[in-house]
Amino acid sequence: MISTTIDQEIKQAMLAKDQVKLRGLRAIKAAILLAKTEKGHAEEINEEAEIKILQKLVKQRKESADIYKTQGREDLYQVEQEEIDVIAQFLPKQMERSEIEAVIAKIIAKTGASSIKEMGKVMGLANKELAGKAEGKLIGEIVKSLLA
Secondary structure: OHHHHHHHHHHHHHHHOOHHHHHHHHHHHHHHHHHHHOOOOOOOOOHHHHHHHHHHHHHHHHHHHHHHHHOOOHHHHHHHHHHHHHHHOOOOOOOOHHHHHHHHHHHHHHHOOOOHHHHHHHHHHHHHHOOOOOOHHHHHHHHHHHHO
């Protein structure tokens, strides 16, 4: 489980006085605790749910970093990038575009999808199979290009 690893990493970062790593780890811990206490969730969340939480954190920080970059706020942009680097350490390795294209091509062949109208069917299967290994935005782009 990622949450137990995070607790150990926080202790090490505190001892090493690594403020950058500590900030990122605390953000992860806060998001996981929030998910555990949300209405309707079980006491423990599984590793798949933790990965989704981490992906959401990375996505939020990328969006913020882009905004800071366009506004010329290098200081805030740097903070977001540092947190992205810390959070990304706990995510599974992201697949290359060519690997994703191969998986999606197999899904398209399996479902018999031939037009952009059937994108939803392909996206559902692709998101399930590539969960945690690729960003949804990239999956969508590839599905569109293969069905167009």
